[in-house]
Amino acid sequence: MSDHVLSLNHVDIYQQENLILKDVNLSIKKGEFVYLIGKTGSGKSSLMKTLYGDIPLKKGEGTIVEHNLSTLKERDIPYLRRKLGVVFQDFKLLTDRTIKDNLKFVLKATGWKKKAEMEEKIDQVLDKVGMKTTGFKYPHELSGGEQQRIAIARALLNDPELIIADEPTGNLDPQTSVEIMEVLQQINKNGNTILMATHDYALLLKYPSKTLKCDGGEVFEVVQKTL
Template sequence: MSDVILELSKASIYQRENLILSEVNVSINKGEFVYLIGKTGTGKSSFMKTLYGDIPLKDGVGHIVDYDLRKLKTKEIPHLRRKLGVVFQDFKLLNDRNVQENLKFVLKATGWKDKTKMEHKIDEVLQKVDMKTKSFKYPYQLSGGEQQRIAIARALLNDPELILADEPTGNLDPQTSIEVMEVLQQINKNGNTILMATHDYALLLKYPSKTLKCDGQKVFEVVQKNTKST
């Protein structure tokens, strides 16, 4: 088994007929924490959407968690997404049910049947994001940071090989952003591979890691200067 979780080679990403990114060469290995940065409109979201099957890959080579993005069929997309955990900026929680039911909804939708196993899994992921005491709260009873923790817990339900976090701190204040980053860092230390799109450069300085940048229809790795004094 290869340690490469995501590989794009000479890939072009289009939104309908518009070329968004060209000649994309990206490789992410198991266990890495990788940032995706770039100004609004440079293609970060299109890049992410291509990875979870929302935008088809028309040109080049693309493999993610053992799926070929060029050959990805519509009926395979739910299976691909089970191997990915996706965290969005706007949480996407269902307000008409509590945290426990939100998570159970995802498990049922992805084929879980055994009630005891479902409850055990929900407990396990809530423990990982330090939200075990909030399982009977409704999303609107939680702060933004707490809702994002629940969204991260939801992304962990099917033991994903790769977590795609699309601006996960975009709607949060700086202190809450750091709390959510701490959760993501811990999850990464536990072995989860994470690709995080962000425009919050303060987080990059505080938690330096491999960084990809979208700019001028290209994606390239940028080397962060080490600003820490010796």
């Protein structure tokens, strides 16, 4: 068993025929909190999509949560995503059902069967993000920050080995962004590994951690003093 949840060696990342990032080498260990920064269009999202199987890996070696990205088949993607928790900028909650039913939908889709176990898991993840009393509400009844907390709870449902958060504070005001970061920090302290793409340099300064940067078609680690 490796202590790395993610390892990329000499990886080129393409969007269709366009080379977006070249010769990417990076690794993330269990328990780390890693930022991914870079301007819009620098390749952050393409890298993220490659990691959760939305963009196929055509060149190089990549392993994520014990799945080989270079040989990943369409049918393997649901199994890969069960080991990943993905948090999006725009929450992606289903607006026609309650918070509890949003979470139940994910559990059913990933093979959970027993009602009591599902209820217990839902209570557990809502409690982790400080939203235990909101299960009966609909997404539109919650603020942006509350919806993002629910999105984080959803990402925790299958006890993921790695949480990929793509600009999780992108649509939130500064105060709410800090609250969401506190939630992510706490989850990281509890042992979850997190890779977070962000534009928000204020958060990086407030919560310093290992930082990777996409720039000029490359990905490299940066020391925070040089941001």
